Amino acid sequence: MHPTGAASLPAAPEAEVQAMHSMDWLFKKERIYLLAQFWQQVTTENKNNRTNNLRNTLSSAITSNRETVSYLHIMAIEKAVHPQNQLIVTH
Structure with missing residues (x-):
């Protein structure tokens, strides 16, 4: 018995174009997701760097005080x- 129906027919050119557009959208979506993930990582690293800088500055100020x-x-x-004795403050 031979399979019949839409599954056995070759894809129409319009369907191939539609599938290609779907794949383009998927790849663009993936790039946007990766870009968002990258910026989230960069933002987190910057936040950690700022926190460490503030911590070091505060520590230096406390030590100085x-x-x-x-x-x-x-x-x-x-x-x-x-x-x-007369005090002369030179500090």
């Missing part, structure tokens, strides 16, 4: 112990 406070604390103690 601790050093300044320590220096001023030492100077205050020095002034209390030796009130006759």
Whole structure:
């Protein structure tokens, strides 16, 4: 028995063109998806870099403030112990 019906007939040229357009749409959709995925990754990396930069800046500021406070604390103690000395702050 031979198969009959649309499945056994060769595809009409219009159907081939339609299938090609469908594949173009699929490839374009895939490119857009990949581009979106790429930008999401870039955005996440930039966000992580900004977070790390802010963390480092904050850490440096805290360290600097601790050093300044320590220096001023030492100077205050020095002034209390030796009130006759005139303090010249050079920090």
